[in-house]
Amino acid sequence: MVNAIWKNINEGKIEPVYLLTGIEQHLIDTTVKRLLKAMPDIDDSSVIRFDLEETPIEAVLEEADTLPFLEDRKLIIANNASFLKASDKTKEKVVHNIALLESWLSNPSPTATVVFLAPYEKLDGRKKIVKVMQQRAIVVEAMPLTGKDLTTWIQNEAGTNGIKISPEIAQVLVDMAGDSLLTLSNEIAKIGMYMNGSGEVTREIVEKLVPRLPEMDVFRLTDAYMTGNVKRTISIYHDLLRNGEEPIMLTSLIAGQIRLMIHVTSLVKKGYQQQQIAKTLNVHPYRVKLIMDNRSIPKMERLLLILQKLAHIDHQLKSTSGKRERVLEIFFMEPLRA
Template identity: 25%
Template sequence: EITSPNDFAQLEQTLSTVGFFDQKKVVILHEADKLKQPQIKKVFNYLDKPNPDVTLVLVALNKNNTLFEQAKKSRYFYEYKSPKKDHLSQWVIDFFKKEGKATNFEVASYLVDLIGDNLNTLSNEIKKIALYAGEKEKVEADDVFAVCSSQTHETIFDLVDALGQKNLSMSLWHLNNLFYTEKEEKIFYMIIRQFRLLLKTKGYEPKGMGLAQIAKAIKLPPFIAAKYQKQAKHFSTLKLIQAHSVLMETEITNKTTPTPLKTALELAIVKILSSEEQYVS
């Protein structure tokens, strides 16, 4: 396994080595998209007359280069796409099945919300959850929560609680605590998601929906939906709409101005607390 094109000389040597006693070997070159043009030429020269004892695997994230333009024209190119977000839950269910466990779409979606869409991280967490579940045949939300619930998600709830209590200093304190543990982009996404779910939860209450129905509607386990239901009581519907609007403006600012996202998030917190009920930006 060769981790970088910087070790191209090692790659050439390995490819030219004959296996002993009919042994076959697989050579994996990572970051193949960073190969330079002379190296790419050597790779394709090799592929014209490959070593029969070697299977060469070139791994890359970026397919917009000469190597892959040429590879597409041959039988050597295979593209492996990550599942789209709306397909991830099914991917999680299938992976649990490989680990000998059953689960449902609601629990799988909850895991994706907690962990994100990195397949390597998800697979590692699924293995840990399967071990934690022991002899249980079906993985429940409680199992996921016990293994994967992070302090980050609790701090998001604390932050939004502080906003609901109109406590600016505590809101900024929780926000800055998050900056120590998570990337700004992830924090921003989680805050937007929190208000979006609160707005949905608030909207279902006048319809007379109970906790089980709300949980199903927002695709979260009931015990998590209960936390959103409780937190939503701190806000009027209009205030939640205002907060969501402020966050959307912040997203535009982040994409169109040089303002650092950290600063933009702090300003968003101030704006959410200072906005008046009768005004929706």
């Protein structure tokens, strides 16, 4: 959906009202940048900005209905549209004339584009203003992308940098860098520069240029250990040691990953969805997705046993002055029975 909206913006089909909502800030920022680029008479300094936590909506509408002075069309950014989410009367500093906004949305100014920013995970669909806004505005839902949506976004982003990337290599990129769109955008731009803006991205190029996130490596290490693949486990472990990771830190990170698996597994059984779990545990949704998609996660009893063993390893590592690398390596080589 967002790609179709961006396509229209790029073609100069600018609508009078946009609503950008969600927690994926990069999608919000990119949409605003595309609007700016598509309105050549306007630069960033001439964008009119309002903070709706400090300014009533009436001021935004009055500005929108005032004819522009030098440009054909104004670009107005109205941030923090908190009246679109569930009310918290204790935090409200400004009283907004919502009825006036509802009326204005039925006939918005033809000489202004007003962009409402609601950077929240969820809007209050029970509110009339939310329903009206969703009907009258062009809505960009800036939520974390997953699956085919994320792959399509990566391929489109690669295209803007003059390069091509297959779905398989896009997944390699995500496995190494995570699913933060800002991080992926920066990495794709770097790859595009390396390739002089042409050609097909290969696994070798990704592995050469993109640094792995430590948590991604720890996930790979933990997954290899729990599936009983000793050879792969030791190989990943040695790679991490060569990259300067310390056994004590790795033990702590692995234990954290196991605890996360326990919490996610428990919440899934209670019927929680990915975004709910991520919010409840205060972790990135992609980490939750990796665990939910992993069919090889052992039963709770085995996870608890691994955690118990890691506590013992942690004590050993902190009380020995010998080769700490060997302590964790022996742990990885021992078969685990629940």
